[in-house]
Amino acid sequence: MQIVLALVIGALFGFVLDRIGATNPSVLIRMLSLRSLGLMKAILLAIGVGSILMFGGQMAGLVDVGHMSVKTAYVGVFIGGLLLGAGWALSGFCPGTGVCAAATGRKDALFFILGGLLGAAAYMITYPSVKATGMLDAIAGGKVTLGTVPGAKYDGLMAMPGDVLGIVLGLIFVAVAFAVPEAPGGDAVPAPAE
């Protein structure tokens, strides 16, 4: 059953990533250089919609709180984020979109995947020395959500109800998605015709 779900949800994810232009490095780079923010609007809207449905579903008792999976906060999250961001802007790919882009026939994406496999291998080898620096040690409580989600195994950074906060933040993401201009510089680069 799990495998069937992996096939269905994974295929949907890959399909939608391609349909919003996320497998195209030109679209990604134009987004990251703040020239064309249509994809950013879609991502913000997606986070908002996902958040509202998940926390709303939890409050209605329809979504299992136990399905949440919150990652640990540590200094390396920020440093790793910086590295990922730099490589993302350089190549126009992130791990998920790179894999999908290769499947759409992009040759450069194969080189991205090859580099990615080596980068991941380099981390596997250097992991003990990275760990020794202490930058993987949990900060601010580690696996925490911003509010305290009822029934979740994670602590909240703040005591306020995490499900309500999640819906409020979800609505804010949706509002920001609408507020962000599609072409901030005013240089109306049309969306690539595909």
Add this chain to the structure above:
Amino acid sequence: MTLNWKIGGVALGLVFFLAVLLVKPIGVSTQFVILDGIIADVVNPELVTKTDDGYTSTNAYLAKSGGKYAKSVANPLNYSFIFVIAMMVGAFLSAMMRGGNGADENKLPAIHYANFGDTPIKRYAIAFIGGFVVLYGARLAGGCTSGHMMSGMMQTALSGYIFAAGAFAAAVPVAMMMYKKG
């Protein structure tokens, strides 16, 4: 044919919701480690070994957290690994339905051509280096754009916000400096 951002955003949000409703939040970058492990375990079968209560590895990273990565390496037909394979199938189907990227795009994305001309080798080198840095960073951070930024921020995880702050702090200046045209 790219979906407009409203339809695309809602569709993407529904996929992330469906994942957490039925199984667990979406994540991708761990599977680069799992594939590395699978390949390395073929070369050196001593890498991942079965123990009384699970799996372990001579590699400290694969062995961490009770050997959960070692277990996935030993059992490639697990949810998260199949998920990434299925993503490729979905993206392939979508690309076929819209008639593909075209031979020029497949060789070289338009933005590279606009900035650096017809230099495919340079593009492949950039993509390779980018991939190395992205995956090293993702593993250091413990997740990527899917797991940290989208799944994490959707769950109001503090780590997701820290990650997104780092990723955009680096990505925006690099993209602006590297790609001035197109």
